[in-house]
Amino acid sequence: MGVYPIEPIEPVEGYAMEFEAADGAEDGSELEEWPDRYVFDIVMSAERLPSLILQLLGLMPAHVYPILDFIGHDEYREIDPYISYDQIGIDLLLDAIRQFRGFFCEDGMVGFGAMSESPFFYMFVDEHKILTLRVEPTLKDRIERLLEAFDLELCPEPVGVDAVAHEHRSVLILPAERPNALSAEEIVGHLRQEWRLILNVDPEQNLDEEGRELGLTAWRAVIRSGTGDDEPSRYAEILLRASNLAEAEEIAHSGVEELVEQPPDEDWMDMVVLALDRLGEERMLVLATTLGEDVASRATEKEPGVIHSRWLE
Structure with missing residues (x-):
């Protein structure tokens, strides 16, 4: 994994869940930014994470808004946050995850996810590989059944690597014949085009x-x-x-x-x-x-x- 604990840790697999009420618009209008939703914070092994991600994406509609975070080298900003104002086909998201599985699911420099509006479904895997879901109440039972199928139980406090002091590293190894190739940056550049991302x-x-x-x-x-x-x-x-x-x-x-x-x-x-x-x-x-x-x-x-x-x- 690309996130290394530098203190002793005893990981605890499972998930925490809570209800969040709808957010009102900042200008006080009746517009709701996000509706009522249940939040799931999920900790599980890196080996099983890709399978759960693919199952969750199968619950989302055919078109979604992609999300990408990348810990780059900017002196004044830790994370480069990329978003898209255009929906893309879920197939583009699935293809990228299969093609760059190690980068997405193991690299400690990247977080990724997707969001849909109808139904409201937000999924994000952060750079610690902690999975967060925000879903409308009608999807709560389906999510719980899916997590149960992965032997994940509701627990007071799942423990992942973010619970202790840790280091972020890339798992990508540059080939000797291409010493100047910027593999992580190339992947991000590819995703910016394919997912129509802009730096937020x-x-x-x-x-x-x-x-x-x-x-x-x-x-x-x-x-x-x-x-x-x-x-x-x-x-x-x-x-x-x-x-x-x-x-x-x-x-x-x-x-x-x-x-x-x-x-x-x-x-x-x-x-x-x-x-x-x-x-x-x-x-x-x-x-x-x-x-x-x-x-x-x-x-x-x-x-x-x-x-x-x-x-x-």
Whole structure:
């Protein structure tokens, strides 16, 4: 597993359940954000978790809203939260879980799930591999019967790895022949396209986790680019400064175009952002110094734009 306890722990399989009343809209209107629901917090072994996930997805409607959390490398945010405002076919969710089973069900850097509105059904597996369900009351009995089939019992307090001090690690091992391949980031990039995910932060602001405005910051982007022909995709690393996410993406794309000997037409090159993380000044300077004195000097300039771009071979 990708979450390692660093204190003694005695896991307790089972589930806790409670009722939550409907949430009213923050503006005081009659609109309900989430209806009355039962919440199930489920702890079970990693070996059996995938089977339960597939069974639960079978209870959801044909189209759902996907959810993805990823513990990336952003200096000012622990988790990158991805959501979709578009429903996708449940088959796309099932295909991804089967294809990337180890990443979803064992990796300590990712959480994932789905939600439907009718019936209301929220399922999320966090980075500790604790499964949380929120379902409308009509589904309560079906969920209980399913958990009983997995020999999971109602208990006062299921105990998972999150109950003690622990470390998060990735279980993905990069092949020696591709030392620069960013496997986890590639999977996230693939899911962003397939599930139509967007990063759930304001692209026009640059805030830390406490909501403080950061202004101009350093960023590191990794972008996969290709022509769509038979030629393999290439990976570019861009170091830059920008005042918000939207500006950082624009500058990162321009950094890739600078690397191309003959810049293509807009429709000719496909570019996918695999990583776009903010860096602290110390981390940026260390990284820039490894790339040469000229890069280190440009890294001290406090202006929006590309600091350095290169292909990752």
